[in-house]
Amino acid sequence: MENLKVLVIGGSRNIGYYSAVRLLALGATVTFLLRSPQVFDQDDTIQAYIKEGKAHLIQGDALVKSDVRRAWSEAQLGDHTKPVDFLIFTVGGTPGFSLTKGMIITPPNLVTQSLINVLETLPFPHPKIITISSTGLTQASHKSVPLLLKPLYSYILAEPHKDKCGAEEAIAHSAGWEWDARDSPGDDILGAGWTSRVPNAGELKSIAVIRPALLTDGKCRADVEGKEGKAYRVKEEDLECSYSVSRKDVAHFLVEGMMRHWQEWEGKCARIAY
Numbered sequence: 001m002e003n004l005k006v007l008v009i010g011g012s013r014n015i016g017y018y019s020a021v022r023l024l025a026l027g028a029t030v031t032f033l034l035r036s037p038q039v040f041d042q043d044d045t046i047q048a049y050i051k052e053g054k055a056h057l058i059q060g061d062a063l064v065k066s067d068v069r070r071a072w073s074e075a076q077l078g079d080h081t082k083p084v085d086f087l088i089f090t091v092g093g094t095p096g097f098s099l100t101k102g103m104i105i106t107p108p109n110l111v112t113q114s115l116i117n118v119l120e121t122l123p124f125p126h127p128k129i130i131t132i133s134s135t136g137l138t139q140a141s142h143k144s145v146p147l148l149l150k151p152l153y154s155y156i157l158a159e160p161h162k163d164k165c166g167a168e169e170a171i172a173h174s175a176g177w178e179w180d181a182r183d184s185p186g187d188d189i190l191g192a193g194w195t196s197r198v199p200n201a202g203e204l205k206s207i208a209v210i211r212p213a214l215l216t217d218g219k220c221r222a223d224v225e226g227k228e229g230k231a232y233r234v235k236e237e238d239l240e241c242s243y244s245v246s247r248k249d250v251a252h253f254l255v256e257g258m259m260r261h262w263q264e265w266e267g268k269c270a271r272i273a274y
Contacts, residue, residue: 004085004086005028005031005077005084006020006029006031007071007075007087007127008031008088009033009089009091010062010088010089010114011030011033011034011090012036014090014092014215015247015250018252019254022256023259024054024055027054029055031056031057031058031074031075032058033060034059034060035061040057056074056075056077062118063107064117065120068114072084072122084123086129086130087129088130089115089129092105092111092160093106095160101158103159103160105163108162108188108189109163109166109188109190111164112170112185112190115167115170116194119204120198126204128206128208128266131167131209132210135238135239135273136161137168138165138180140180144238144240146243166184166185166190169183169184169185170190170194170198171209173201174204175202175205175267176201206267208258208270210272212273213239214245215245215247220246220251222249222252223248223252233274234271236270237271238271239272242273245272245273258270
């Protein structure tokens with residue numbers, strides 16, 4: 001991982017943050033696009049890497065296309081002959097709650113529109129892209145959700161999942177993957193004419209999606225147990241009895257499983273759960 005250039009969008013906390021810290025410890029150079037870089041003012045870990053010149057903070061909003069374009073440029077760190085190697089996209093809002101809609105985020109298409117801005121401003125050659133989605137988004141994958149969690153996915157998480165469905169549809173179009181039109185959240189999430197803003201159908205090859213089970217704030221079992229195979233399950237197909245997985249273990253797989261074995265995962269979706 002040493003000498004990799006990585007751009008992280010959505011890395012102020014959770015999976016993006018844990019992944020970035022792992023990469024920094026392995027010698028990568030990480031650039032963060034942050035609405036508020038002050039989020040790291042009291043973070044001794046990040047501050048140490050900033051002093052080493054390995055972590056770089058860019059103030060900007062992924063919902064603003066010009067900010068995303070600037071992030072791509074600044075992440076090259078002055079060496080435009082060596083483009084960004086990886087983008088880690090983990091954008092997610094802080095949800096509120098509505099009695100009629102369950103969890104809500106503002107704006108309701110935060111993830112989709114941020115990702116479309118990323119895809120619209122992709123530099124060439126294209127970097128490798130890893131995005132975080134969720135299990136249970138589509139009609140097909142919802143069938144594999146454990147019975148006890150179905151009300152949570154159907155009601156509490158319905159609105160945030162519409163947003164993630166929009167992001168997945170944009171990816172599916174750009175990568176040339178199959179997509180069931182019944183799962184589309186429509187123009188309210190994607191925006192009118194969105195296909196003209198992203199790569200042509202099938203053009204985007206260097207992308208992979210991670211679909212975790214219900215996320216928790218638990219420890220990284222893979223660090224404790226030593227091998228990811230003993231700590232969590234990963235498959236391309238939907239996982240049966242997939243109740244939960246910690247954000248730290250998802251970050252572990254993202255770096256140690258997916259990035260280290262990119263040829264295995266490029267152009268694919270990975271489901272992860274305990």
